[in-house]
Amino acid sequence: MDKIIEQIKTSRRPVVIAAPAVIKKLTATLAEARLFRNVTYKLFRTAAEDLLGSWKPAARLAVARDLKVSPEHTEILLANSLFARPGVSRKVDELCALRERYKEYLDYSGLILDFYRGREVIIVGDYGTDDLFNRARAILTEIANVISHATDSFIRKPVPIYRFKDYKEEILALGYEVASLIYMGVRPDNIKIQKPPASYMPYFDEVFFLLGIEYASASDFTLSEYEVTKEIMTALAARRGEKLSAALPDILKRYRDYENPVISAITGVFNRYMAYDLTVAAIYADLAYSLSTSRLPAPDYRGAVILTDLRDDVAAADDHWFIPVFNQDIFPATHLDDDYLDDDEKATLGLLTAREANRREKARALASIDRAPRLYLSYSLMAPDGMAVKSPLVSAVIEKHGAFEQEYKRPENVSYSRALDIIALGKRLDNYYKYDVREEGLEKLLATYPDHSCLTYKNAFNGLEPDTYKRLFRTPFVLSYTSIDKYYRCAFAFYLEKIIKLTRGGNEEALYIGNLFHYCLEALLAQPDISDTRAFLEEKVASYLSAEGKEPTAREKHFIEKYLAILEKLADFFREQNENSSFAVYGLEKEFEVPLGEGVVLKGKIDKILTTEADGVTYAIVIDYKSGEPEVDLNRVVHGLDLQLPIYFYLLNSGGHEYRFAGMYLQKVLPSGVFARQEGKTYEDQLHDYFRLKGYTNGDRSVLQLINRDFMVSGFRTIAGLRLTGDGSIHKTDAARVLTDAEFARLMEIVGEKLMEARDGIRAGKFPINPKKNNKIDSCEYCPYRDVCFREEADYRELVFDKNLSFIREAP
Template sequence: MDIKSYIDDNVIFIVHDNYKTTLLKIINESPLLNIKIITINELKKKLIFEYNEKTIYYVMKEENLSYNNAIEYIESLYYLTDELKNSKLIRLNNLKNKLEENNLLIHDKYFSSLLTNKKVYVLGFDHLLKLDFYLIDQLKKVTTVNIIEEKPRSFEHIVLQFKNINDEIEYVANEIIKKINFGINLNDIYIANFNTEYDSTIKRVFDFYNIPINFQNNSSLYDTSTGLKVLNNLDNYESVLKEIKDSDLYNNILDIFNKYYWIDNYFEIKDLLTEEFKKKKITTAKYQKAINLIDLKNHPIKDQEHIFLIGFTEEFIPTIYKDDDLISDLEKNELLEPTEELNRIERETWLKIIKRIRNLTITYSNQGLKGILHPSPLIAEMKVEKQEYQASNYSNISNQFNLIMLLDEKNKYGINHPEINRLSGTYPNLEIYSYQNSYKKINPKLIKKFYQNGLYLSYSKINTYFECAFKYYLDNVLKLNEYSETFDTYLGSLTHYILSKIYEPDFNLNTTKEEFLSTHPFELTKENIIFINKMVDELKFIIQVLKEHYDLTTFKEIECERKLQMEKYDGIKIIFTGIIDKIMKYENNIAIIDYKTYNPKIDLSLVNYGLKMQLPFYIYLIKHFYPEAKITGIYLQPITRDIIKYDPNKSVEEQKISNMKLVGYTIDDEKLVSLFDPTYEKSQFIYGMSTTSNGFKHTTKILSDRNFNLLADIADMQIDAAVKNILDANFEINPKIENKNNLSCENCKYKAICFVKHDNYVYINADKDLTFFKEGLE
């Protein structure tokens, strides 16, 4: 297509987003002309409506939706017409009317005047959808519109099949080197259909060949420690901002907050801010001369450009549409294509794209990093040629890497690749199977620089360190453990939230549930909602039991979800944080309770190893914030709906009550215990608590005030030990074994990284008799 022939004064181009950059470069060659470029997405907003953060916030609150679902609802409003033929479209139209009434849809009243005496060209689209044609028809009411279609071409291409992704990208890298040697400009070479399946392999292989490549910038504000710190301190975000030294980071975060000037309490919009932080990409430097990634859809390709279309499998090409949109096929109107039509368009579009590109190499692999891959169904239209791995003439390090891979394959599966002999002869001194799994200590100065803004610790982080220092390193320094909220974690948060509100005078279970759902959006399925309602119904019984204890106890002062944070200083700031589910107080007497959704067992036998110290850490924090406090008890409380141990002699209700008893240690002061639990002589609320004529029964778990204080001292000592070792960069592979039980590796996700050996294990002895209470601290 000769785009230059359409460039003239007073012209408006309507293009796809992918086409805009290319068109701008051409137009900039004629800077004095009055030319405007509008993307089809911008046109939609100018002709129908635009929306902003206020709109999204309103829909989230009004419809009780997550951020992404709210946007899906708003985007669906573009497809509404005067004909509302079903309840879904009526509901959406009602939402649109509410948004109009609240001035939350923005209309461009002056756009039509911009079109006067303008020539409008629509170009660069592989396919126009029904809504696109509707928008064009609206333009035609005020000006002349010409749709410019690219002439069809019919280049034929062979599809190259490879055994695995490594072999596929090895081939691509070698072909790129050949093209460069042949005089092809590096900036005229592109990789299409880049996806996360190929990310690590392309980075590794291209590094082997010193091929520069500009990857898509996927790092966002949300991925930075600064961004997370701001989101986690919304009540004091301005102070956090003042600590930011990077001006770009500071301005990006400030710009986001300025968009929400109309909000008084930023906690209300934490979900919106989180999404904003995820969308805001961090600017990264790019090579001026490099391979670039390209989206072939609606993108002009010049004949001198060379495209590698990788991953030509059904998992990626073509996109398979399903009838799972907000507006289903049965509910769609004349502006929406049914799913079958979308899939037909997708197939035809890809065939058109492939045929119009002169220099195109198409590849796919049988084996991906996550399992078997299947060729694209479009392969039926093309010839397939099987390719075997061949050693390279351009990279020694690549050859050595692949020799090791081939020898490993031979050793494991008996597969003797024909390149083994040639490569073994070329690299006879290559060390194979000499891998050492030991941690090579890094400079402690680097760790201190890493934590220059503060070392944030909690019970779980310290427990991880003492379980295995290398696991802590991977989790908290290399940050390989990416957190993503699951329905299970969401359910746990909902349960804790409800239980934190039950002692408020105006508590209402359903209101509290709805409050959480509206302020903590999550993409819930119908099954999820059913499960939530069932769980909330079962919480009624749990709340009843908790309230019965509250009615009887003298410990009436309750704090729930109490966040305690204290600081130390050891060259850098050390911040230790704990969130206690429930604190019950009477005068200076305090009981600590942590809810568990499983059958808990409190175990103090490993505290001298820094393990299983959640409650001792809580004692330590309580003692710090309430120096005069006397600990009455430390407990774990099961709030599971399941019957943990069936007893045929008890009713279901009796068993549920028994299952909810507090599990832990109580002060050895009967008078104080009677105030906390008036039923203590045969306790209804504390597991194993009972008395005889001589005092507490021998099976009752009791501790003295001195014992509780000692636990706080041990916690303090273990925090200091963890801090010292972390800042000294001591991250050895040292999982703990106690009585043949592996305490560290059973559920560890890093087994494929550490390759733990027998001599890495540290064997420890549990102090089952808690002799440290008698011996004290050494």
């Protein structure tokens, strides 16, 4: 830097071309020394634009409009056209033609050359990595006295290069090192860090926040990412037909730019377009592009650690520089042969090939290492996005500075952040409890923070604020049998699904085939006298598929065929069921609705209701069709489970008419797998067994007679578990499936209580994580919310089931 100052002192009207940090340092040094010189400062980019010209914003608008390409593509074409020369390739010829066609938009005046002509031009820190400036430099060399300087001279120093397994350890160590410097009294502005890639920044932010270290950095966000920009662009989009000069000031009236730096910055971008008499529609895409490539100006913080690009920076004597992520392709950055112009075209045009650009980038990166007065380098072998490799500059740094690679050792007995220590303790405790691994430092951290809260997390759900729940709980609140079952299986699962309506996708294919099956079954039940079952079912399948606009796949066709064969057999079973029975169909898929009070309504749809009249009494049977292998066990009713069939009677009897209980059953209609071989039974026999009704029957002989007039002769072929002894009474082992009227009445009382209990629990917002378990059920087995509730083993409620409904049985 001293040499450059000397050069400026001895030059007359010099022009200095350098990076912003260098210019800042030079002006400050001259001001401190009270040296007043007529110096013109130029950035590399502005000097290049002076000498080669630059495209006005109108060029991008015109090219994008004429060629119908995006603003991004237009930008690439225009930038490359500045290097084009005829005869290289067809692509480059087209760039020449483009430049010629739109030259009126090229901002260039040959008079600018007079500004540089004959003057001393001092170029600082140019490593030839920018094609545009390389071209400009060649012109300058012709017309001016060009003097080159490195930013600063080589400083040999010990350079530790720390190696980490994981990037988090690396960033944590960086935080500790910076904290220790600040603790030792180093001014934060003298600590400069090479800005890590964006993927490292979330963890970097976390560590520095927990260490209480403030840092200054240019924003990572483009202007288009701010909410206020989105708001303004949306407002503009709604006024596409208006002139920008009319619409924009009107929209911006609402915003006061002195309150929001983003407004000032986007106003600067908008101003570039205000000169054109264009509609919003004509410039909207280009405006969006400009906002997506502009950022807020870097703030000039004092008293904060600085995150910057050290390759363009200049060091003060008491600076400490840190280059983390000293990894391949990051420091130095790597260029690939994937630009608009390929390497062959670039070589012919005298531009940098990828190989040459990489060589120069290395020199530029190494120069920044060389001029740092104090330096810390680190790299990790695992980056946020996968495996990583150390920088190819490691060996050069070792050779030039006598550097040494080493593992990082955290300073013992020093802590800079309680929060970070607690996190470190948590990780160690986790490893200790889960894997029995005692990591270094565990005991010490435990002794230092006996009040830690690690692993004390409780997953218990303690309910919602009353006001919040009031908003979520809308009346009438409809309960169905399935939702009541869900509530009793696990109140928290009910809450997720029915209150906050968290739903998880199902198996769409299974759903569609299942619906088709249900549709055919319904048709079959509604039409008792079918002469040709097969033809009837095929016609139903065709009409369903056409209504749904579905063309079944080969796999779906296979299942449809399989299910039709089962439905044919089921039709035979229904015929047998109707023979000798006094019961007839009263309703199919019949809907009921009963208010439970407190704004809660119970709704249900009963698949099949059979009724008959005898001696002025109406008897009823309810049946629900099921696929798979479901069971019904009324011993579970006391726990609120298996309430479906009793709830159907509850609904049926709430309509004002009294139905006497005859039977309640599940009927399985769709086997979920193949049957195991049974000696002496054909497939048809096994299918028949599978279809038999499973449930509970009124054991009164007169009621049994109504169900099957010939039961004393033929037994109950269509009801499972209802065998008879020689004298016609129910077999002892099947008695558990038979109820008296009084027992049924007691059962219905319990069902009523369980309904009220569920209603009150839901009304009160009680949704504990209370899954049920015993050797028959496990509420969590197929629950899709396991990743939400963090269920622990202790949350399970172990259930004990009665064996013989003793809670309702009459005394013998």
